[in-house]
Each structure stands twice: as structure tokens, then as C-alpha cells.
Amino acid sequence: MTRHFKDVWFVLSAATLALFALFLLYPLLNVLSASLSAGTGGQSGWATLVNDPRYSSAVTNTLLLGAIVTVTSTLIGVPLAFVAARFSFHGKALIALLPMTTLIVPEVIAAQTWLMILGNNGFVTRAFADWGIRLPSFYGWFGLITVMTFVYYTYVYIGTLAAIKGFDSQLEEASQSLGVPPGRTLLKVMVPVVAPSILASALLVFTLVVGNFAVATILGQRVYLLSVLTYQSFVSEVGTNPVMQSTLASVSIGIVACALFAQRWIVSRGRYEIVQGRGAKPQPLAGLATLPIALGAALIMIVSLLPLVTIVAGAFTRARGPVMRWGEWTTANLERVFLSAPDPIVNTLIFAGIATVLSLLISTVVGFLVVKKRNALTPSIDYLSALPLALSGTVLGIGLMISFNGGFLPLAGTGAIIVVAYLIRRLPFGIRNASSTLYNIPNSIEDASISLGVPPLRTFFKVVFPLMLPSIAAAAVLVWTTTVAELSASVVVYSAGQETMPIQIFRLIDSNLMAQASAYGLVLVGVILIPILIATTVFKIDLFAAK
Amino acid sequence: MAGIRIDNLVVGYGAEPVISDLSLDIADGSLFTLLGPSGCGKTTLLRTIAGFIPVRAGKLFFGDRDVTDLPAYRRDIGMVFQDYALFPDKSVYDNVAYGLRARNVPEATIKTTVGEYLERVGLSAFAQRMPAALSGGQRQRVALARALAIKPTVLLMDEPLSNLDAKLRVQVRETIADLQRQVGITTVLVTHDQEEALALSDRIGLLRLGKLEQVGGPEDLYARPVSAYVADFVGAANTLNVELSAPTTAGALAHVALEGANLQAFAPAALPAGKAVLIARGETLKLGPAANDANSIPCTVRRRQYLGGRTSFRVATASGREILVEAHGAVPGLAAGDAAALRFDPAQTLVVAS
Ligand SMILES: Nc1ncnc2c1ncn2[C@@H]1O[C@H](COP(=O)(O)OP(=O)(O)OP(=O)(O)O)[C@@H](O)[C@H]1O
Ligand SMILES: [Mg+2]
Numbered sequence: 001m002t003r004h005f006k007d008v009w010f011v012l013s014a015a016t017l018a019l020f021a022l023f024l025l026y027p028l029l030n031v032l033s034a035s036l037s038a039g040t041g042g043q044s045g046w047a048t049l050v051n052d053p054r055y056s057s058a059v060t061n062t063l064l065l066g067a068i069v070t071v072t073s074t075l076i077g078v079p080l081a082f083v084a085a086r087f088s089f090h091g092k093a094l095i096a097l098l099p100m101t102t103l104i105v106p107e108v109i110a111a112q113t114w115l116m117i118l119g120n121n122g123f124v125t126r127a128f129a130d131w132g133i134r135l136p137s138f139y140g141w142f143g144l145i146t147v148m149t150f151v152y153y154t155y156v157y158i159g160t161l162a163a164i165k166g167f168d169s170q171l172e173e174a175s176q177s178l179g180v181p182p183g184r185t186l187l188k189v190m191v192p193v194v195a196p197s198i199l200a201s202a203l204l205v206f207t208l209v210v211g212n213f214a215v216a217t218i219l220g221q222r223v224y225l226l227s228v229l230t231y232q233s234f235v236s237e238v239g240t241n242p243v244m245q246s247t248l249a250s251v252s253i254g255i256v257a258c259a260l261f262a263q264r265w266i267v268s269r270g271r272y273e274i275v276q277g278r279g280a281k282p283q284p285l286a287g288l289a290t291l292p293i294a295l296g297a298a299l300i301m302i303v304s305l306l307p308l309v310t311i312v313a314g315a316f317t318r319a320r321g322p323v324m325r326w327g328e329w330t331t332a333n334l335e336r337v338f339l340s341a342p343d344p345i346v347n348t349l350i351f352a353g354i355a356t357v358l359s360l361l362i363s364t365v366v367g368f369l370v371v372k373k374r375n376a377l378t379p380s381i382d383y384l385s386a387l388p389l390a391l392s393g394t395v396l397g398i399g400l401m402i403s404f405n406g407g408f409l410p411l412a413g414t415g416a417i418i419v420v421a422y423l424i425r426r427l428p429f430g431i432r433n434a435s436s437t438l439y440n441i442p443n444s445i446e447d448a449s450i451s452l453g454v455p456p457l458r459t460f461f462k463v464v465f466p467l468m469l470p471s472i473a474a475a476a477v478l479v480w481t482t483t484v485a486e487l488s489a490s491v492v493v494y495s496a497g498q499e500t501m502p503i504q505i506f507r508l509i510d511s512n513l514m515a516q517a518s519a520y521g522l523v524l525v526g527v528i529l530i531p532i533l534i535a536t537t538v539f540k541i542d543l544f545a546a547k
Numbered sequence: 548m549a550g551i552r553i554d555n556l557v558v559g560y561g562a563e564p565v566i567s568d569l570s571l572d573i574a575d576g577s578l579f580t581l582l583g584p585s586g587c588g589k590t591t592l593l594r595t596i597a598g599f600i601p602v603r604a605g606k607l608f609f610g611d612r613d614v615t616d617l618p619a620y621r622r623d624i625g626m627v628f629q630d631y632a633l634f635p636d637k638s639v640y641d642n643v644a645y646g647l648r649a650r651n652v653p654e655a656t657i658k659t660t661v662g663e664y665l666e667r668v669g670l671s672a673f674a675q676r677m678p679a680a681l682s683g684g685q686r687q688r689v690a691l692a693r694a695l696a697i698k699p700t701v702l703l704m705d706e707p708l709s710n711l712d713a714k715l716r717v718q719v720r721e722t723i724a725d726l727q728r729q730v731g732i733t734t735v736l737v738t739h740d741q742e743e744a745l746a747l748s749d750r751i752g753l754l755r756l757g758k759l760e761q762v763g764g765p766e767d768l769y770a771r772p773v774s775a776y777v778a779d780f781v782g783a784a785n786t787l788n789v790e791l792s793a794p795t796t797a798g799a800l801a802h803v804a805l806e807g808a809n810l811q812a813f814a815p816a817a818l819p820a821g822k823a824v825l826i827a828r829g830e831t832l833k834l835g836p837a838a839n840d841a842n843s844i845p846c847t848v849r850r851r852q853y854l855g856g857r858t859s860f861r862v863a864t865a866s867g868r869e870i871l872v873e874a875h876g877a878v879p880g881l882a883a884g885d886a887a888a889l890r891f892d893p894a895q896t897l898v899v900a901s
Contacts, residue, residue, distance in 0.1 A: 444632035447599060448690075450619045451626035452646030452697055459620075462645075466636050 008457050013369050013377040016362065020384040022409075023424055027399030028391065031253075034246035034402060045247030055244075058224040059251060065144055065225065066209040066255075072149040073205045077156025078198055080300055084157075085164040088282040089294055094301055102154040103478070104528055105307045106485030108214040108502050109521045112509050113307035114138070114147045115218065116314055116324070116518075123326055143219035148212065150303055152205045159201030163194040196266050203263040207256045211392030213488035214502075218509055226252050227488070230394050234401075234492060242402070249395040257390045311525060314518030322512035333519035343497070344504040345523055351415060351490075351500060352483040355422035359430045359479050362423075364472055367435025368464065372443065389428050397421055397492025413495045421489040426479050433475035434468065441467050474543050477535045481528045501527075549610025549700055550575035550733055551596065556605035558588075558595045564603060565591045566757045573750070575610070578727050578734045580744040583754035584780070589737040590705055592754070596735060597703050598622045609700050625694030625732070627704040631686040633678040639665070639689050640674040646697035664692040667729075668722060684715040688722060695730060702727070702734040708743060720747060741781050745769065753777055771815055774899055778826040785832075785870045787825040788901065794820050801898050806864050808844045811893040816900070824901045829873035831895035834860055834881060835888050843890040846870070848883050862889060 035045045049055045084095045105113075117124050118138040125135050136142055167190055175185040216225045230248040233241040285293060318328040337345070369375075370382045388396065400421055404411035411417040441464060449459040487502035494503055501524045508517035535541040551573040558566040565588045573579040581589045594600045596607065598619030607615045614622050633642050643661045652660070665671045668688035678686055687707055694702060707723065708716045724747055727734050738744055744751050745765040752762045753776075761773045772778035775786040787805060794817070795801040801814040803825060812825055837845060846862040849869065860872040860881070870889065881887055 442630055442632060444628040444630055445634060447594075447597075447619075448626060448628060448632040448693075449634075449645065450599075451597060451622075451624050451703075452649055452693070453620050453623065454646075454649045455618070455620045458649075463634055 007375070009369060009373040010375055010377070012365055013373075013375055013381060016366055016369065016381055017377055017384070019362070020381065020387075023400070023420055024384060024387055027396070027403040028253075028387070030402045031246050031249050031395060031399045034242055035250045037243060045243040048244060049247055049251070054224055055229065055248070058226050058229050058248070061223055062210055062226040062252075063255070065141075065148070065223075066206045068145055069148045069152060069209045070202050070206045072145060073153040073156050074198065074202050076149065076153040076300060077201070078160050080153075080297060081157045081160035081164060083293055083297055085161055086282055087285045087293065089285040089290070089297075091294075091298070095297060098301070098304060099154050099158050100532065101304045101308070102151065103481050103532065104525060105151075105311075106214075106487070106502060106524060106528075107151055107212065108218070108485075108487050108505050108509070109311055109524065110151050110307050111147055111215045111218040112505065112514065112517055112521065113310040113314070114143065115509070116310055116514050117306065118143070118146075121322065121324065121512075121514075123324070139219055139221040140223050144215065144223065147215050147219060148209055151215065152208055153300075154304075155205050155208070156198065156201045159197050159204075160194065163197035164190070167193055196269065200263050200267050203259050203266070207259045207263075207389070210252060210255050210259070211394070211488070213392065213394050213491070214506065218506075226255075227392055227394050230398070231488075231492065234394075234398055245398055246402075249398055252392055252395060253390055256392065260390055308525070311518050311521045314514055315522040317515055317518070319513070319515030322514070324514055333515045334522070336516065337519040337523060344499045344501045344520060345527075347415075347498055348484050348500040348502075348524070348527065351418045351498075352422060352480060352486075355419045355426070355483050356476060356480045358419070359423050359426055359483075360434065360472060360476055362427065363430035363434040363475060363479075364465075364468065367431050367438055368460065368468075370431075371435050371438040372441075372446070372464070385431050386428050388424050388426075391425075393421075393425055393486065393488025393490075394492055396425055397489040400424075400489075400493055412493070415498055417493045418490050418498060418500070421493050422483045422486055425486060425489050426483050429482060430475050430479045433478055434472050436474075437468055437471040438464075470541060473535065473539065474541050477531050477541065477543060480531055484524065484527050549612070550577075551579075551701060551735070552606075552608040553596075554606040554608075556592075556595065556607065557603040558591055558600055559603060564757065566595070568605075569757070569759060570605075571752060571759065571762065573733060573735065575733055576731045577749040578724075578736060578747055580736045580738060580748040580751045581754055582738060582741060582744045582751050582780070584739060587754045588757040589739070589754055591757075593703055593705050593735060593737050596701070597624050597626055623697075623700045625697060625699035625702040627687070627690050627694050627702070627707045629706040629709055631678070631683075631690045631710070633686055633689060633693075635678055637678075638674065639670065639676050639678070639681070642678065642689055643693045643696050645693065650697065660696055661692075664696045665689075667695075667726060668692045682715075683711050684719050687711065687719055691723065691726065695726065695732070699732065702732045704734065705737045706739070707736070708738070709740070716743075723747065745781070751781075753780060770895070772826060772897065772899070773815060775824045775826060775901070778828075778897070783829065783871065785825075785827045785829065787827070787868065787870070789823050789825045789898065791818055791820050791823045791898065794818060795898075800893055803898055806844045806866055806868075810842055810844070810891050810896070812891065812896040812898040813894055814898050818898065818900055822901045823898050826897040826899060827870075827891055828895070829859070829871045830857075831892050832870070832872045833890040833892070834862065834872050834874065834878070835890060836880070837886040837888050840888050840890050842893060843888045846887055846889045848881055848885045848887055851881065851883055853877060862887065864889075 084092065115138065116122055118135065119125065128135050171189050172185050175189045180188065211227060213227045213231060217228050217231065220228050226248055230245055230252065233245040233248065315333055316329050316331065318325045318330040366381060366385055370378050400417055401412055404417060411420065445463055446459055449463045450456060454462060485502055487506060490500055491503050491506060501520050505517045505520050532543065536543060553569060553571040556566055556569045557564050581592060583589050591600060595602060598617060602615060606613060634645065637645065640661055643664060644657045647657045647660060662671065665674055668691055670685060670688055670692070673681065673685065678689070681689065708719055711719060720743060736747060748765055750762060750764055751768050753760045753768060755776060761768055761777045768777060768781045772781065778784040779786060789803040789805045791801060791803055793802065795814045797815065797817045799814055800811050801818065803810050803812055803823060805825060844864060846864050848860055849863050850861040852859045857876065858874045858878045862870050862872060864870065872889065
């Protein structure tokens with residue numbers, strides 16, 4: 001049909017699609033197909049899954065944990081969002097920082113710090129022990145649920161807050177003018193409009209719990225979980241079990257894919273025409289409710305910030321082997337990290353740096369293609385670019401390892417495979433953020449530039465790109481911060497000497513060397529926090545504009 | 548500068564073409580208006596001329612130059628958009644300079660050219676403003692200056708006035724008309740506002756379902772519509788189904804039967820006997836006291852409205868058909884309920900095929 005327009009965009013689309021096919025589709029197909037071949041003892045992976053209680057309990061445990069954490073996260077996130085949207089009180093500004101804590105505190109550090117507080121050697125556990133009270137073991141369900149809830153409730157909080165703020169408060173006034181009291185108005189008018197957003201973010205939490213590696217491995221212990229068993233069947237010392245690892249990976253892909261489909265369905269069904277921008281003004285808190293609401297919010301705040309405090313304290317606390325000597329301060333841990341073992345820091349910066357730059361390039365192009373230059377290929381690109389959401393890091397890592405271990409593209413063992421893992425894993429995130437402003441740029445602007453004699457590609461760089469810059473900058477910060485914290489895929493694909501900070505922290509936690517882990521943790525938090533601070537304070541970038 | 552020639556153009560998005568086999572000549576230096584209802588293909592045709600939509604068949608010429616296969620950025624067009632399409636991150640000056648910079652014009656020349664065109668649209672004082680700090684009318688004038696500053700071969704405008712309120716619309720309309728005449732650039736304007744089309748155009752093309760229903764000067768379309776559709780779209784007209792007793796030749800006075808009376812009307816084109824449509828504008832009809840005038844039918848006044856400069860009547864024929872009549876000034880006598888005679892002017896009443 002486009003007989004006379006040589007289309008640059010079509011060529012770019014084809015290149016993008018080829019990239020996705022190689023590093024996303026091909027590994028995924030390898031994982032799925034390996035699960036169908038016969039494993040040890042001639043049993044197929046699926047038969048083992050059903051017959052071996054270890055594996056079948058992992059499936060039920062994972063689903064159960066996902067369900068519980070989804071509920072607990074919602075129970076914290078929704079009321080907090082409502083309070084933040086509708087009331088004003090002293091110290092409320094702090095609540096605005098909550099979404100940041102998820103970014104600033106990587107999961108592995110959250111798990112670690114909670115162990116330092118409530119683990120067998122945790123300072124709270126020991127303090128209670130000194131009083132003669134034995135706390136229940138933090139390993140297992142107790143720890144898993146607590147830590148994951150406080151890691152993930154912010155997702156529900158952010159989703160709900162955006163929905164409540166976007167809700168047209170005139171509808172409430174309309175309802176009240178029709179004689180429905182405020183409380184019932186909320187239930188009948190606001191809840192139906194906001195519910196899809198809450199449900200969608202809750203389902204997101206579910207998928208994150210199912211895919212979670214760091215917390216599950218560190219705290220799971222005797223509770224078998226899919227992600228942990230998948231990882232163990234990959235690194236197992238008694239010989240890896242390729243069939244089982246693929247089978248388990250396939251199960252987790254299936255679970256997450258179902259949840260994501262349900263999420264998309266809810267989002268598409270729940271999209272009402274909402275007149276934006278007339279959210280209710282926050283009311284000052286008054287009366288009886290003041291104390292419980294403020295206290296509740298404060299408690300959530302404190303617990304959320306606890307990991308940050310602990311990591312700082314831990315990094316400066318003297319330790320003898322696994323024993324933390326709380327109260328004895330030292331800079332030895334940090335000296336060691338910077339002077340004798342800086343490799344993980346250097347590795348992290350290099351791998352994440354390359355991955356972030358590539359990710360921004362691809363995200364910008366893909367975002368532009370999908371939003372502005374639809375052609376026969378762009379629907380596939382759109383679909384594939386969301387696919388990494390359905391793959392946990394562990395699964396992606398395993399897929400890359402089976403696909404590029406020797407063969408036509410032997411990446412395993414090189415740093416490149418870590419970069420690829422980072423890149424693919426954070427791609428949906430990068431694309432969504434980089435393209436968020438594109439929807440507000442009218443097509444006529446491009447036409448205007450072209451009509452004035454500027455060819456399409458140059459028009460993109462002269463007219464569209466400058467307008468995309470704020471969202472690309474936000475995407476840069478977000479992709480960087482989430483990439484330096486990446487553990488679950490990189491821990492599968494890395495080789496000796498390529499340890500990144502999260503991997504090193506993970507190994508140190510395994511050896512119970514919390515002070516060292518804290519020191520790396522502190523550096524990692526710094527590497528995350530500094531770009532965020534510069535972006536938000538110096539460049540005034542709204543990091544969460546895309547939400 | 549050059550005229551535009553369109554030969555047997557076919558354009559479409561899906562299976563069905565939106566523009567089918569359209570041919571059109573637009574004279575060098577003239578202002579041509581594409582008029583038509585929503586969805587008839589005006590934007591499609593304009594964007595095809597601009598080069599944003601590929602053609603399926605047919606040819607497109609700017610003067611002698613065949614531009615059918617030329618991409619938009621090499622067609623040397625000036626374009627003005629409905630939503631202004633100003634670059635929001637560039638100042639008024641940089642917006643107008645944009646096309647000149649793309650042509651590697653020296654910065655000194657750019658300065659004088661931009662100054663000249665901002666002067667022409669009356670916005671010299673606003674050169675350093677950002678688009679967001681301008682009113683709608685000012686934005687559209689910047690867009691006009693930007694399109695003209697590159698001295699394009701043709702100027703294309705898609706409903707440039709429709710985002711402006713009524714008063715501004717007339718103002719910017721004047722700016723466009725003046726500038727177009729001064730610069731003498733071949734211009735295609737898209738609108739669905741018939742008054743705008745009549746006021747601005749040298750020639751008008753009325754588009755209906757991707758085909759040109761009539762092309763002609765404003766008076767042609769108003770006074771000599773080729774169909775009831777044209778008459779109805781360009782100004783209000785009474786259209787009445789009539790019987791033609793005998794075939795007529797083009798340009799002759801035909802005899803038609805209406806409400807039992809035998810009327811004379813002008814036939815612009817040859818017509819067979821049988822069903823036809825009578826077109827009569829309200830202001831060409833005369834209302835008088837009931838009498839057996841020639842070329843008239845009896846009627847009853849249903850409603851009378853005094854509108855200042857004119858008086859509007861709604862009358863009903865014997866069979867109940869309603870007709871609007873407009874008379875100059877105040878008309879004494881004739882109130883609602885009165886019987887009257889409605890006289891048709893043979894020269895200004897048209898009969899066309901139904
Ligand atoms: N991108 C597109 N893809 C498919 N069909 C289209 C597209 N753009 C327009 N059409 C169809 O082509 C026909 C003509 O559309 P066009 O935009 O040219 O109308 P228009 O005369 O400019 O109308 P309006 O006065 O409402 O702007 C319509 O039926 C429309 O639905
Ligand atoms: Mg249009």
C-alpha cells in the first residue's frame with residue numbers, strides 16, 4: 001500500500017522484532033520445550049511435578065503465599081492511599097516518599113535487614129531473648145509474609161492513590177445532592193470506579209510474589225516455593241536438572257501469565273470515561289479518627305523505613321564473623337568494600353550502565369513505533385515487549401543460559417549475558433516510562449515539520465525527541481535504579497568474577513556475614529539514591545508521571 | 548508557484564476507497580475550497596495533496612512537476628493545521644524559522660524573513676513568546692506565518708479556523724484572505740463551514756462521499772447548484788419534488804407541475820420527463836395577497852418572524868408542504884393564518900434531476 005514511501009520506521013520495526021525474537025522468544029521457547037522432554041528415570045517433568053510432594057507442595061505454597069501477600073498488601077495499601085488522598089495532617093509529606101522506598105531498598109536488602117532485626121541473631125530477637133521471651137522463627141511463612149507485604153504494598157498504594165486522585169469528586173457531590181450520605185456515597189460511587197485499579201495493582205503484586213526470588217530464597221527455608229526450587233534445580237550440586245528446571249519455570253510462567261491476563265481484562269473492562277483533574281481537596285484530619293489514622297500511617301512509615309536505618313547501622317557496626325556487635329561502630333566494613341573488594345561495585349556500574357543506555361535506546365524507538373508509527377509489525381512488538389512481565393528473573397536467566405550456552409551465539413560466561421538479562425528484564429518498564437509523554441504529542445506536529453521540508457527521521461529528532469526527553473530522563477533513572485538492584489536473573493547467568501552488588505550481598509547473607517552485606521547494601525542504596533535525588537531535586541523530574 | 552492538477556485520483560485506507568477517481572484543476576494563485584460534510588474525505592484529499600497519504604491510482608501535479616511519488620517533505624508545501632501544531636518547546640520565532648533552517652538558509656536571511664512574516668500576521672511583538680503563552684487566534688497566525696515563510700509552492704489548510712470562536716474566526720479569516728492575495732500562492736482550504744467557503748474562495752469544490760458534486764465559483768454554487776444536495780449544503784434552500792411534463796434541454800425554461808399549478812423554472816442541465824426537484828432559495832420567492840398570479844401557487848402563512856433586516860415566513864401549500872420565504876425589511880399585512888400567493892421567479896428557480 002505504501003508504494004512510494006520508503007519507510008524508515010518499517011525497517012526499525014523489523015530490527016526490533018528480530019531482537020525480541022532472539023533474546024526473548026527463542027529463550028522462552030527453549031524453556032517450554034525442554035519441559036516436555038523426558039528427564040531422569042524416564043519420567044517427564046510434568047509427571048515428576050505431580051508425583052513428587054516437594055514439587056507439588058511448591059506449587060500450592062507459591063499460590064498460597066501469592067494470595068496471602070496480595071491480601072495483606074491491599075489491606076495496607078488501600079487505606080493508606082485513601083488517607084493520603086483525602087486528608088492532610090502533620091508529616092504527611094513523608095507519605096509521599098513511600099513509593100520511593102520500593103525503589104531505594106532492593107528486595108535482597110529488605111530480606112537481609114529484616115533478618116538482622118527479627119532473624120535468629122536479630123537484635124529484636126536477642127533483646128526479647130534477654131527478657132526471656134522466645135519469638136517465633138522468622139524463617140518460613142512468618143518472615144515471607146511480613147517482608148513481602150512491606151516490599152509490595154507500595155504497588156497497591158501507588159495504583160490506588162492515582163485512581164482516587166483521578167476520581168472526579170463532583171460525582172460524589174452529585175450523589176450527596178441526590179440524598180445519599182457521604183459514607184454510602186463512597187461505597188456506591190467511588191468504589192466501583194476505583195476498584196479496577198485496586199484489583200489490577202493487587203494482581204500485579206500477586207505476579208511479583210510468584211516470581212520473587214530474593215526474599216523467597218533467603219527466608220523460605222523449609223517452605224518450598226517455585227522460584228526457589230527452580231533456581232536450585234539449576235545450580236544444584238548433584239548435577240543440574242534441566243527438565244525439572246524447565247517444568248518449574250513453565251509452571252511459574254503459566255501462573256503469572258494467567259494473572260496478567262486477568263489484570264489486562266480488568267483494566268480494559270474498568271476503563272470508564274473519567275473526567276480528570278477534579279479530585280477532592282484533602283481535608284484536615286479532625287475529631288476522633290485523628291489519632292488512629294495518624295498512628296497507623298506513622299507505623300507503616302516507620303516499618304517501611306526500618307530497612308534503610310538498619311542497613312546504615314549495619315554497615316558501620318563491628319562484626320566478628322556472623323556476630324554483630326551492635327553499638328560498636330567502625331568504618332572497617334566500608335573500607336573493605338571499597339579498598340580490598342570493589343569488584344562487585346565496578347561490575348554493577350559497568351553492566352547496569354551499558355544495559356541502561358541500550359534499554360533507553362530501544363525503549364525510545366519501540367515506544368515511538370508502537371504509539372505513533374503503527375504498521376503491520378508493531379502489534380507484535382507491542383505484545384512481545386510486555387512479555388518479560390510474565391517471566392520471573394529466574395526463568396529469564398535459565399532461558400538465556402540454555403539458549404546461549406555454546407551454539408551459534410555463545411554468550412554464557414561473558415558479561416554480555418548479564419547485560420542482555422538486565423536489558424530484557426527491565427524493557428517493559430523502560431518502554432512504558434519512555435513513551436508516557438508520546439500520547440500527549442499530537443501527530444500534526446510531526447506533519448507540520450515534514451511539510452516544512454524536514455524528512456521523517458530528522459523530524460523525529462528535531463521535534464518529537466525533545467518533547468520525549470522528560471519521560472526518557474525519568475525512564476533513565478527508573479531503569480538504572482531497578483537494574484542495579486536486579487538479582488534473580490543475574491544470579492542465574494553470572495560466572496565467577498562477574499558478581500554484582502546484589503549477587504555479592506546474596507552470597508554474604510548466605511554465609512551470615514551481615515556487616516559485610518550491609519556495607520555493600522549501603523553502597524547499592526547510594527548508587528540508587530543519588531540519581532533519584534539529582535533527578536527529582538536538580539532536574540525536577542516527576543519519576544512517577546507514567547503511573 | 549504553480550497550480551495543482553489532480554488526475555483520476557484514488558485514495559483509501561481499507562478495501563473501499565475514500566476518494567474514487569477524482570480529477571480537479573486548481574488555477575495558479577487561486578484559493579480553492581474543499582467543502583463538504585463530515586467524513587466526506589476532505590482531510591483525506593488534502594493530506595494526499597500534501598503527500599502524507601499514498602495514492603492508489605492517478606496522478607498529482609504541482610504545475611508541470613509530477614509529485615505523485617514525492618514524499619511530503621520534498622513537495623515544498625506550506626501546511627496549516629486545525630490544532631495549530633506549533634512546536635511547544637520552540638519560541639514563536641523558532642517555529643517560524645524552523646522550515647528555513649531545514650533549508651539551510653543563512654541565519655541573517657532567516658531573521659529578516661521571520662521578521663517580515665511575523666509583521667504580516669501582526670505578531671512582531673511576540674517573537675520570543677512560547678506557543679503556550681498565545682491565544683488561539685495568535686497561534687493560528689503563527690502557524691500561517693510558519694507555513695508561508697518557506698515560500699511554498701502551495702498552501703494547504705485543514706479547517707484552520709474551526710478551533711477559534713466566532714469573532715476570531717472572522718478576524719483570522721481576513722488575515723488569511725489578505726495574505727493569500729498578497730503572496731499570490733495557490734491555496735487549498737478545507738472547511739465544512741459554507742459561509743467561510745463563500746467568503747474566501749475563488750472556487751469551491753463540494754465533496755460528497757469522495758466525489759466532487761460540483762466545482763465552481765461561490766455564486767455558481769449558490770445561484771446555480773447542480774443538485775438539491777448542493778443547494779441544501781450551500782445556504783438554505785427549499786427543495787420540492789415536482790413532475791416534469793416533457794424532456795427539456797440544458798439552459799431552457801422547463802414546465803413543471805407543482806400542487807396542480809404549472810410553473811416555469813430554469814433547467815441548467817438536460818432532463819428527461821418525470822420526477823425532478825425544484826430548488827428555490829427563500830429570498831427569490833415573493834409572497835403576495837391571494838390572487839391568481841402567473842407562476843404562483845396558493846398557500847397559507849403558518850408563521851411570521853421579524854428579524855430586523857428581513858422578515859421570514861413559513862408557509863404551507865395546499866397539500867401541507869412547508870416552504871420558507873424571506874423578504875426584505877418589514878412586510879405589512881400578511882399575518883399567520885392568512886391565505887396568500889407564493890410566486891416563483893423563473894430565472895432564479897432551478898429544476899434539477901432528483
Ligand atoms: N486513518 C484512517 N483509517 C481508516 N479510515 C479513515 C482514516 N482517516 C479517515 N478515514 C475514513 O475516511 C473517510 C473520510 O475521512 P476524512 O477525515 O477525509 O473526512 P473529512 O471530510 O475530513 O471529515 P471531517 O469534516 O469530519 O474532518 C471517513 O469515512 C473516515 O472514517
Ligand atoms: Mg477533516
